[in-house]
Each structure stands twice: as structure tokens, then as C-alpha cells.
Amino acid sequence: MKWFSHLVCWLGKQAGLVLLLALVTFGIAAGQPPEDRWERLGRVAAAHARHSDALMELPDVVGVGIGVDAKNNPVLKVFTKHGRPAGVPRKLDGADVEIVPTGEFHALAPAAPAAVKPSATKPSVDKPPTVTFVSPQHGETVVGEVTLQVNATDDKGVTKVEFYYQQYDAYYSGKVPQLLATDTNGGDGWSCTWNTTAVPDERYILWAVAYDTKGQTASHNVTIAIDNTRGEPPAYSPDRFEDSAVSPIGVSVGNQYEASAGTIGCRLKDSSGRLFILSNNHVLALENTAPLNSWILQPGLYDMPAGTFPYAWQIVGTLTAYVPITFSRFASNKVDAAIAEVKRWGLDGETPLVATSAPSGSGVSRFW
Numbered sequence: 343m344k345w346f347s348h349l350v351c352w353l354g355k356q357a358g359l360v361l362l363l364a365l366v367t368f369g370i371a372a373g374q375p376p377e378d379r380w381e382r383l384g385r386v387a388a389a390h391a392r393h394s395d396a397l398m399e400l401p402d403v404v405g406v407g408i409g410v411d412a413k414n415n416p417v418l419k420v421f422t423k424h425g426r427p428a429g430v431p432r433k434l435d436g437a438d439v440e441i442v443p444t445g446e447f448h449a450l451a452p453a454a455p456a457a458v459k460p461s462a463t464k465p466s467v468d469k470p471p472t473v474t475f476v477s478p479q480h481g482e483t484v485v486g487e488v489t490l491q492v493n494a495t496d497d498k499g500v501t502k503v504e505f506y507y508q509q510y511d512a513y514y515s516g517k518v519p520q521l522l523a524t525d526t527n528g529g530d531g532w533s534c535t536w537n538t539t540a541v542p543d544e545r546y547i548l549w550a551v552a553y554d555t556k557g558q559t560a561s562h563n564v565t566i567a568i569d570n571t572r573g574e575p576p577a578y579s580p581d582r583f584e585d586s587a588v589s590p591i592g593v594s595v596g597n598q599y600e601a602s603a604g605t606i607g608c609r610l611k612d613s614s615g616r617l618f619i620l621s622n623n624h625v626l627a628l629e630n631t632a633p634l635n636s637w638i639l640q641p642g643l644y645d646m647p648a649g650t651f652p653y654a655w656q657i658v659g660t661l662t663a664y665v666p667i668t669f670s671r672f673a674s675n676k677v678d679a680a681i682a683e684v685k686r687w688g689l690d691g692e693t694p695l696v697a698t699s700a701p702s703g704s705g706v707s708r709f710w
Contacts, residue, residue, distance in 0.1 A: 379416070382415060382416040382437075383408075383416045385416075385435060385436045385437040386408055386416045386417060386418050386437040386438075387408060388435060388437070389418050389434040389435045389436075389437035389439075390406065390407075390408050390418055390437075392434075392435065393406075393418075393434050393435075394406040397420055397430065400427050400428075400429055400430065401427065402422045402423045402424065402425075402427035403420060403421070403422055403427060403430070404421050404422060404423060404444065404445075404446055405420075405421035405444070406418070406419070406420055406421070407419045407421070409440075411438070411440055415438065416437075416438075417437070417438045417439065417440040418434060418437050418438065418439045418440070419440050419442050420439055420440070420441055420442065421442045421443075421444045422441055422442070422443050422444070423443070423444075423445055423446055424443050424445070425441070425443060426441045468497065468498055468554070468555075468556050468558070469496070469497050469558075470496070470554065470558040470559065470560055471494060471495060471496035471500055471552040471553070471554045471558065471559070471560045472493075472494070472495050472496070472552070472560050473492050473493065473494040473495075473503065473532075473550050473551070473552035473560050473561065473562050474492060474493050474562050475490075475491075475492050475548070475550060475562055475563075475564045476491045476492055476493055477489060477490070477491045478490070478548070478564065478566050479564065480564040480565055480566075481564075481565065481566070481567075481630075481631060481632070481633050481634075482564075482566050482567070482633060483566070483567040483568070483569050483633040483636070484538055484566055484567070484568055484569075485538065485568070485569060485570050486537070486538060486539060486570065487535055487536065487537045487538070487539075488535070488536055488538060489533055489534075489535050489536075490505050490522075490523075490533060490534050490535070490536055490548060490550070491531055491532070491533040492532050492533070492550040492552070492562065493532070494528065494532045494550070494552040496552070496554040496555075498554055498555045498556070499554060499555050500528055500532070500552050500553065500554055501526070501553050501554060501555055502524055502525065502526045502552075502553050503524070503525045503528070503532040503550055503551065503552050503553070504521060504523075504524050504549075504550070504551045504553075505521075505522040505523045505524070505525070505534045505536075505548070505549070505550055506519035506520060506521055506522055506548070506549040506550075506551070507519060507520055507522050507536070507541075507546050507547065507548050507549070508520055508546065508547055509541075509542075509544050509545070509546055510544065510545035510546060510547055510565060510631070511544075511545075511600075513547055519547070519549055522534060522536060523535075523536075532550075532552070538568045538570060539570050541568065542568075543567075543568050543569050543570055543571055544567070544568060544599070545565060545566070545567050545568075545599050545600070545628075545631060545632075546565070546566055546567075546568060547563055547564070547565050548563060548564050548565075548566060549561055549562070549563045550562050550563075565631045567599050567632070567633050567636070594640065594641045594642040594644070594645050595619065595621060595625065595626070595638055595639065595640045595641070595642055595658065596625065596638070596639055596640075596641070596642020596643055596644060596645075597625075597626060597627070597628050597632045597636055597637070597638060597639070597642075597661065598636050598637040598638075598639055598643070599628060599632055599633075599636055600628050600632075600643070601642075601643040601644050602625070602628075602642055602643070602644050603625075603641065603642030603643070603644035603645050604621060604622055604624070604625030604626075604642065605621065605625070606619055606620070606621050606640075607619075607620040607621050607622075607679075608620050609684070610681075616683060617683070617684040618659070618662065618681040618682060618683055618684060619638065619658065619659050619681060619682045619684060620679065620680075620681055621679075621680060621681075621682070622678045622679060622680060623664045623665060623666075623667050623678050623679055623680045624667070624678060625642075625680070626638055626661055626664065626680035626681070626682050627661060627664035627680040629667055629669075630664070630666050630667055632661055633661070634660075634661050634662065634663070635660045635661060636660065636661045637657045637659075637660060637661075638657070638658055638659040638660060638661060638682040639656045639657060639658070640656055640658045641656070657685060658682075658684060658685065659682035659683055659684045659685050660682055660683055660685060661680065661682050662681050662682055662683045663680065663681055664679065664680035664681070665677050665678075665679045665680070
């Protein structure tokens with residue numbers, strides 16, 4: 343292969359200086375005068391630079407390089423297929439030429455590409471459906487007749503969507519969801535209506551289960567609150583002195599949507615002077631599920647007789663904001679906190695929520 347032989351020749355040119363230095367060093371070690379060695383190498387290198395291309399054009403020449411003969415004298419080596427080709431002199435520009443019959447040089451050819459087997463056509467995969475609530479949204483409070491609507495899709499088609507409900511605490515006590523309605527026609531959207539006045543005011547979990555043509559399912563759920571009867575609190579009840587604390591120290595607070603009770607951390611104000619209760623997410627926001635603006639009662643419903651409707655003066659605030667809690671063993675929750683803006687039904691701005699003493703440290707300047 344001529345191209346490979348030219349490559350050998352080119353590499354010989356690039357390595358000339360290295361070969362010169364190596365040969366000089368070898369000559370010195372062998373006891374030959376370095377000046378004579380430099381002179382010989384200079385002639386060989388010059389001849390190689392001037393004549394290698396022309397030598398490579400000769401039919402039987404397969405490579406040209408710089409080397410030493412059997413007596414360690416620098417020579418111009420001409421590699422041939424066999425013998426001394428016509429046109430190759432014994433000296434070039436004063437440099438000895440040595441013929442080295444090597445036969446043809448062969449480069450390694452690249453491996454042939456592997457045979458490509460025709461790919462078999464894979465059967466299409468029937469993916470399960472997807473479903474997501476559009477209305478109501480998680481944490482929303484609803485009244486009266488409401489429309490439950492979802493987005494449901496599938497690569498082969500959705501055949502039906504079933505809607506279920508269950509009271510929040512009952513579900514976590516082991517009761518199964520109750521079927522509310524089934525929609526088999528998605529032409530006008532996947533939906534159903536629900537008259538919420540038929541069930542008690544409580545927190546509920548709603549489910550939507552979508553089915554595809556293969557019977558595969560997908561589900562989505564949201565937690566809502568129903569509030570058909572409570573509405574706005576009545577006027578301030580005159581059964582408590584206006585200048586007294588709402589409750590004594592140690593009395594609990596809680597959200598209107600759960601019979602629970604917790605404690606107040608402190609009372610704080612924002613830069614505009616609005617007054618807030620600071621407590622836990624699980625006390626005021628019921629672990630991310632209580633709707634904003636729901637009532638905060640003092641004492642909490644857990645500390646009241648069963649079935650007792652709270653007095654107006656028990657409503658000390660409304661849920662304003664909370665830091666969401668991530669429920670996972672991999673979560674890294676920094677705080678369990680929520681705030682409720684204080685509502686003073688007939689109270690002046692300085693009436694305490696509980697009987698308090700002055701703080702020993704500096705006040706809280708910013709929470710949210």
C-alpha cells in the first residue's frame with residue numbers, strides 16, 4: 343500500500359531529530375568520535391529529506407527511513423519488496439544507502455461492520471390512562487350542588503370515570519370510599535354533580551378512577567371541606583366581659599374542620615400592624631388540608647362537649663398561611679408552622695388571646 347509506505351516515510355521525517363540524537367549517543371557509547379557521527383547523520387538526514395519522496399515513487403520501494411548498518415554507521419535505509427530496485431544508488435549526496443528487502447507493508451484494515459439483523463416490529467404497548475381533578479381543587483371549601491370535573495386521557499381511549507367520596511377521618515379509620523357516580527360519556531367532559539347538603543359538614547376525600555379499553559385504571563384524589571351551615575359567625579356573644587382574655591393560659595386552639603386541639607406558640611404582628619397567632623401546621627392547617635380562611639377556635643373542638651356548636655367568641659382567627667409539610671421518610675422539613683390572622687369580634691386591638699406575661703427576649707419581627 344503506497345499510502346502506508348508514505349506514512350512510514352513521513353513518520354521518519356518527523357522522528358529525524360530523535361533518531362539523530364539517539365544515534366549520536368550510541369556512537370559516543372561505542373567510542374566513535376561524536377564530530378564524525380554528527381557529520382554522517384547530517385548527510386543521511388539531508389539525503390532523506392531531499393530524496394525520500396522520489397524514492398517512494400519507484401515501483402519496488404515500500405518505505406524510506408534513517409538507521410544504522412551492521413557497523414553502527416548512519417545510513418539511509420530503503421525498504422523494498424525484493425532486492426535492489428533499478429534507480430536506487432548506493433550513495434545519495436554522500437550518504438550511504440542500504441537496501442532492506444521486507445516485502446510489502448500491510449496496514450490493518452478496519453473490521454467489517456457487523457451484519458445488521460432486521461429488527462422485529464414490536465407490538466404497540468397499551469399504556470394505562472391518566473386522570474387529574476380540575477374541580478374542585480385540593481383544600482377547597484364547597485357548598486350546595488357542586489360539579490366534580492376531571493381530565494382523563496388514554497392512548498387507546500377512556501371508557502369511563504368513576505367518582506368516589508369518603509369522610510376524611512372515616513377513611514383513615516378503615517372505611518372504604520363510597521361510589522358517587524359513573525360517567526361513561528366523555529364527549530362533554532368527564533364529570534358528575536354532587537349535592538353536598540346530603541352529607542354533614544366535614545372534610546372529605548374525593549377520588550376519580552379512569553378506565554381504558556383494556557380495563558387498566560388510574561386514579562387521583564383531592565381533599566375538600568363542605569360548609570353548608572356555618573357561614574359567618576353570629577354577632578359577638580355578650581356572655582363574656584370585653585376586657586377579659588379570650589381564654590386563660592393553657593386553653594387549646596384548633597381548626598373548625600377537626601375535633602382536635604393544640605397550643606398557641608405566640609402572638610405576632612406584621613409591618614402593617616396586622617395581628618397573627620403563630621402555631622403548628624398540624625394544629626391550625628391540619629397537615630396541609632385545612633382551607634385558607636377556615637376558623638381557628640379557642641378552645642379547640644376536642645376540648646368541647648360532643649355536638650356543641652362553638653360560640654362566636656371562640657373564633658379567635660382565620661387560617662392565613664402555613665409552611666407545607668412533606669410526608670416522606672426522605673423529607674427534610676425544617677418547621678411545622680402556620681399563622682392565623684386574629685379576628686376580634688367586639689374586642690379592641692390590645693385584648694389578649696390568653697392571659698400572658700411580657701416576653702423575656704426580643705419580639706419576632708418577621709415570620710412570613
